[in-house]
Amino acid sequence: MACSIVPSSLFFFHKLTNSRYGTRTFVAMQDDCGAASATTTEQYKMKIPHVLTVAGSDSGAGAGIQADLKACAARGVYCSTVITAVTAQNTAGVQGVNIVPEDFVAAQLKSVLSDMQVDVVKTGMLPSTDLVKVLLQSLSEFPVRALVVDPVMVSTSGDVLAGPSTITGLRENLLPMADIVTPNVKEASALLGGMQVVTVADMCSAAKLLHNLGPRTVLVKGGDLPDSSDAVDIFFDGEDFHELRSSRVNTRNTHGTGCTLASCIAAELAKGSPMLSAVKVAKCFVETALDYSKDIVIGSGPQGPFDHLLRLKSTSRQSHRAEAFNPSDLFLYAVTDSGMNKKWGRSITDAVKAALEGGATIIQLREKDADTRGFLEAAKACLQICCVHGVPLLINDRIDIALACDADGVHLGQSDMPARSARALLGPDKIIGVSCKTPEEAHQAWIDGANYIGCGGVYRTNTKANNLTVGLDGLKTVCLASKLPVVAIGGIGISNASDVMKIGVSNLKGVAVVSALFDRECILPESKKLHAVLMDAVQRVK
Numbered sequence: 007m008a009c010s011i012v013p014s015s016l017f018f019f020h021k022l023t024n025s026r027y028g029t030r031t032f033v034a035m036q037d038d039c040g041a042a043s044a045t046t047t048e049q050y051k052m053k054i055p056h057v058l059t060v061a062g063s064d065s066g067a068g069a070g071i072q073a074d075l076k077a078c079a080a081r082g083v084y085c086s087t088v089i090t091a092v093t094a095q096n097t098a099g100v101q102g103v104n105i106v107p108e109d110f111v112a113a114q115l116k117s118v119l120s121d122m123q124v125d126v127v128k129t130g131m132l133p134s135t136d137l138v139k140v141l142l143q144s145l146s147e148f149p150v151r152a153l154v155v156d157p158v159m160v161s162t163s164g165d166v167l168a169g170p171s172t173i174t175g176l177r178e179n180l181l182p183m184a185d186i187v188t189p190n191v192k193e194a195s196a197l198l199g200g201m202q203v204v205t206v207a208d209m210c211s212a213a214k215l216l217h218n219l220g221p222r223t224v225l226v227k228g229g230d231l232p233d234s235s236d237a238v239d240i241f242f243d244g245e246d247f248h249e250l251r252s253s254r255v256n257t258r259n260t261h262g263t264g265c266t267l268a269s270c271i272a273a274e275l276a277k278g279s280p281m282l283s284a285v286k287v288a289k290c291f292v293e294t295a296l297d298y299s300k301d302i303v304i305g306s307g308p309q310g311p312f313d314h315l316l317r318l319k320s321t322s323r324q325s326h327r328a329e330a331f332n333p334s335d336l337f338l339y340a341v342t343d344s345g346m347n348k349k350w351g352r353s354i355t356d357a358v359k360a361a362l363e364g365g366a367t368i369i370q371l372r373e374k375d376a377d378t379r380g381f382l383e384a385a386k387a388c389l390q391i392c393c394v395h396g397v398p399l400l401i402n403d404r405i406d407i408a409l410a411c412d413a414d415g416v417h418l419g420q421s422d423m424p425a426r427s428a429r430a431l432l433g434p435d436k437i438i439g440v441s442c443k444t445p446e447e448a449h450q451a452w453i454d455g456a457n458y459i460g461c462g463g464v465y466r467t468n469t470k471a472n473n474l475t476v477g478l479d480g481l482k483t484v485c486l487a488s489k490l491p492v493v494a495i496g497g498i499g500i501s502n503a504s505d506v507m508k509i510g511v512s513n514l515k516g517v518a519v520v521s522a523l524f525d526r527e528c529i530l531p532e533s534k535k536l537h538a539v540l541m542d543a544v545q546r547v548k
């Protein structure tokens with residue numbers, strides 16, 4: 007019998023709303039005839055799915071507790087931790103293991119289980135039979151809905167994490183209580199007294215034999231199956247076999263796949279998913295994360311960790327550039343215009359390339375009449391060019407495009423999405439600029455978490471119909487009031503850029519131009535000339 011007080015298969019969690027106060031969960035229980043009877047809504051109003059992992063710490067953070075925390079975070083589930091052992095471990099292997107005394111594992115279990123509403127317990131490294139007994143004792147006092155057992159014995163590097171003496175505890179005590187057990191081929195073989203598990207057919211036989219030991223379901227993982235071009239896992243629920251296949255990702259970064267898979271299964275079960283769906287989602291997650299991280303390099307050993315949160319790759323792109331927003335990037339701010347590019351018969355990428363080669367220090371794509379798909383493709387292409395030049399790329403107005411192409415930020419007008427909402431969507435690291443004509447608007451932009459303001463139109467311009475001009479006086483007033491760096495915009499070009507910079511307020515960092523670059527036959531020389539004029543002006547102001 008599985009250890010859950012109420013077998014998990016009898017539970018259904020329905021997400022009613024996903025209000026800002028957390029997922030409201032409605033619990034219905036099936037009676038013996040299968041009819042659902044509502045129990046309560048209010049007491050679960052603020053409840054979020056909760057997995058407790060009982061496992062070892064991996065100092066390299068690829069597997070063990072650290073993988074479990076990241077996997078649960080990635081799947082949107084709270085994860086508490088009971089640490090059974092501390093390993094000294096890196097991408098080369100396991101250099102040492104320090105087992106946590108049983109009474110202290112018991113203390114951790116009591117702290118968590120007596121206080122928090124744990125939905126699912128997931129086990130990893132359990133380095134002694136006595137520890138297994140401690141866990142089962144705690145679970146009998148504080149029952150949970152499901153138990154996921156990853157029978158960790160040997161790390162991918164081949165180091166022993168739980169010796170043969172623990173096999174008895176796993177087989178006789180833990181497996182009969184498990185809702186699912188997830189051995190890899192070596193662990194399946196060890197649990198079955200050394201039976202050969204080297205083919206998919208062997209995996210099926212092993213799954214059946216393991217099921218006889220008492221777990222409700224079995225997943226034999228084939229990540230290490232020799233000579234297999236696919237990653238094949240076998241799921242057995244006591245009646246049916248399911249062969250779960252995904253393509254094998256060609257990467258060294260597979261350290262922690264087993265821990266991650268088991269934690270994802272636990273996370274999905276905690277959300278209310280049936281077992282087979284939970285396993286399928288978990289396998290898909292592992293494959294996606296491996297594929298995403300296949301080229302990242304962490305450590306010099308043979309087995310690298312992967313990126314559960316799918317973030318490192320974009321961070322590494324950013325790390326080639328300045329980490330935070332640098333106000334001096336506003337110096338020569340080039341704003342594209344689709345109409346002008348059409349008029350001169352050139353692509354947006356060619357226009358951007360020429361502006362950059364001439365010395366533009368930031369690019370804003372302002373494509374008012376582009377269709378969304380075309381805009382996204384253009385933005386991706388421009389981002390690559392900007393990356394090469396180490397120059398940030400901003401998107402005018404379209405937060406969705408900025409997010410989809412991972413641009414450096416957005417520029418917003420007064421009738422676009424408020425900066426505060428954009429910040430919530432884009433996170434703390436993206437650049438947000440806001441067009442402001444008055445000190446009040448500049449103040450609001452600062453409160454809303456913008457990084458800079460654009461002030462104008464300084465002069466009359468044809469690129470914006472009916473745009474009120476603020477003149478040099480208006481610009482100066484806004485600059486003096488603004489706590490944020492300012493870029494001047496509106497009718498600025500080679501002839502008047504130096505007048506603008508000469509207002510001499512230190513937070514005026516540069517000029518933004520549209521026509522002066524893009525409504526010209528050759529962009530590159532214009533960009534160069536403007537850069538020179540600006541350099542000259544700032545030297546004089548100093």
Ligand SMILES: Nc1ncnc2c1ncn2[C@@H]1O[C@H](COP(=O)(O)OP(=O)(O)O)[C@@H](O)[C@H]1O
Nearest residue numbers: 190227228229230237238254255263264267292
């Ligand atoms: N290179 C890979 N490409 C795709 N999936 C993989 C790869 N290696 C392992 N997996 C998948 O990761 C999960 C964990 O499997 P495995 O690595 O065998 O477990 P363990 O880490 O316990 O040895 C399984 O679903 C397996 O199919």
Ligand SMILES: Cc1ncc(COP(=O)(O)O)c(N)n1
Nearest residue numbers: 062069070161162261262263
């Ligand atoms: C603390 C700890 N727990 C589990 C594993 C297994 O992970 P893998 O099989 O991916 O090496 C590990 N290496 N370390």
Ligand SMILES: [Mg+2]
Nearest residue numbers: 162229263264
């Ligand atoms: Mg592995």
